[in-house]
Amino acid sequence: MTVGLVYDLGSLSPTRQVELARSNGAEPVFIGAATDHVDEMAPYLQHLAEYVEAGPTVEETVERLVNRRLDAVLTFSEHQLRFTAELARALGLSGYSPETLDAVTLKDAQRRRMAAGGIPQPAFCLVSTSDTRPPELKSLAFPVIVKPVRGAGSRNTARAGTRDELTQLIDRFLPDEGALIVEEFLEGRSEVEPWGDYCAIDVLVHRGQVHPLFVSAKFSLSTPFRERGAYGPATPDVLPEYHDVLRLAEATVHALAIDEAVVDMEIKLTPTGPRLIELNGRLGAWVDDLARTAGVCAPGDLAFKVALGLPITPPVYPTTVESLAYQYIVVAPQDRSRVLRVDAPTRLRQLACVDRVTVLKQTGDDVGWELGAGSFLAEVQGRAPSRQVLRNLVHEFELLDWIALD
Template sequence: MKESVLVIGSGYRHFREYVLRGLAEDFEILLIGPAPLDWQLPYAAAHREADVQDEAAVFAAAADLAVTHRVAGVVTWEESLVTRAAEVAARLGVPAMPVEAARACRDKARQRERFQAAGVPSARFSLAGTEAEAVAAAESLGYPVVVKPRGRAASVGVRIVRTEAELRRTFSRAREVENPSIDDGLVLVEEFLTGPEIAVDSWVLDGRVEPFSIAAKRTDYPPYFEEVAHVVGRVLDPATEARVREVVTAANQALGTDRTVTHTELMLTADGPKVVEVNGRLGGDLIPRLAELAVPGLSVGRVLGAVATGRVPEPAGRPDRLVGIRFLYPTADLTFDEIELPAALAGEPWVHEVRTVSEPGTELRLPPRQFLGRAGYVIAAGAGIEEIDARLTKLAEAAAVRGEPLSA
């Protein structure tokens, strides 16, 4: 008989169906979501509809499910629900991500403090509640600095700042896009790290941290850090990978993450890997799905279910190819209609998938007017990073995002 795993929030179908499907292979899924079942129907054994942002409503739904099902694990892959899932598990008496670890994963400043105390290499930082405090912090750290909200994901609102004038203009913007769960008005000002950026997904159980996916990140739309592409597979040389694994382990242990899959972002600086942040859930942007395509036999849903219920996942193999994703954006703000891609290019054997993710009629704007304003994505495979980057660029340049221009 399958063990029951409580899933809080299912996310968007295009980006999360693969993990729900994998989880359902080995576990009975008890799903709490804000709407009636739709695409989730084949995977959920039981469901309760509740406003997932309402703590009382979520716990009432969880308690109701627990009456007829023995909940063996509690998980979420939605950033805004990481703390809520930990709190629900604690109230149900189900071992899961510790609440304090979940809170640390939702607050980048709290992470920095724990990294500093544990000697985990990371950026120097300061918290600022006013423009004057932000200016003083930047002068102490030395320009350029990075200004960021503390509780957002996917680099939303993160900006490099090179002058005091830019800092003053940026400070209020970082507040405006902050996660509502952080309401003290303090903004993170931190050292600007330089080097290639990578992301590591790991399963964590009883202090053991095992990376299973390493992705090279590509950003654009400076001075912001919009994540536009990722490449997964053997993207690092063995020595660098070994050091990255050490730092990822130390970072997760410093935060006390447990019984989950985490997403750790790092910068490969001249002084070695330094942690940018740890997210208390599996990676977004389909990065774990790319890992499934690159690693024979890997099922991220099954891995997540195993650690959530206190079991060591089955060993995964090593990547046998590189797989990359590139998101498609309009060239200017518009009301989206469709994506056009030449059929000959879309039919190349190395093209794995071309998908539209925005509905016709959706208004798409470029940063900073909108972050993650994506029309769709392309996924391609290849033998080397340079080849993957070239193929993804070719696909993105050939893809035409059509729509009605929006006025300024």
């Protein structure tokens, strides 16, 4: 078997993708998207496996693959979900239907599909031109969230508390994004730092049945809306709303007519119960590492099995937890925009319960908050015996004594 891996910045490293392809009996072929990230990574991708540069269209990419018989194509990049599904369709392979594809890549289409499926949604409207504003905009209750219709990594996402702030954000983001969704803000339950008021659930959808793979409790967001990582497994003793979260995930999958996939959902934990933030039609960030570190399952492996049509035994999700795997993101403060100096984070690497520290920036890099995930400074991974220990670790992570920012 041969599997085409449409590569771009995403939730699974290229090394892990090659490892999983071959462990499932498939030879990988990277299909490199036309992005700056892929241009930088291309020599490494070519070292790992066969490499084909994607054409400017699906049709031209099919022509470049004419001498290769692919048995499946998949991607772990939010940016390439649409291209991958259209490529699979052109090659006669399985993938998202056109209707489901819109629902997993366009936030406004997703909101409409979920509302039609009976899932409560915040009021929202689409803003797609700088010349006019839709009349629905005036009926939204503040505060509201402004974000791209197509987007990932919290890029160009912010909260507006007044109409003037909303106008400023739309004028700022719309030229880059082309279309924005503005929706009423979901107020989360009260939490103390560093815990977040939302969670994520990654599920295997197999033959229409929904199986939980990993539920990630979240750290609080860095302003305005930048993730700081996750920890888990969030079992019922860690997350009291676990069963309600699972029911909401099942209802969402069925509303979007997903029948064979591994998908990720972010869910707000409100005082009146869990509410869906969004569904992503691919494996979530950090989830494969977290689930394997915690000894729960290997979500990346299951994503390959789904794509290749291999036999699948859904894993059994744990009901209690003895320790917590975590992935913490050190984020640049909102009032900083550039890296002045980077030192080795020796102190962080010597902390108990820390397995790995990965520095993501170098001197001169931009770290403005508008970049979303582009403002991440470092990733810290490990395991902690309790939430109290993890809370103390987060305090150490945030000291920023190894980097200078302007």
